[in-house]
Amino acid sequence: MAVLTTTDSEAAAQSLARGAVEARLAACAQISSPIASVYRWEGRVETAREWQVLLKTTAARYEALAAHLRGAHGYDTPEIIATPITHGGAEYLAWVAAEVEPGA
DSSP states (O other), X not given: OEEEEEESSHHHHHHHHHHHHHTTSOSEEEEEEEEEEEEEETTEEEEEEEEEEEEEOOGGGHHHHHHHHHHHOSSXXXXXXXXXXXXXXXXXXXXXXXXXXXXX
């Protein structure tokens, strides 16, 4: 499963990524350079500079990862979007599963 979130600074992105990997909720995380986000918030159209964090996990660990992100995130309503991985390298997907196994 690939889980995407965004945040308002590189430091916050690093913290979310490292925290999820250290807690074995994600096998790895990739942080994208600043992006421009345009969205409606509280009745106004906003534009903000954000950093994307893409985390790799398993479906079994998604709920725990989402809960972790909600608790660690600085946003009131953080973006947490999950996309199933339907195909991928068998060795890579086995590594992801091993890295997020509780108690590993």
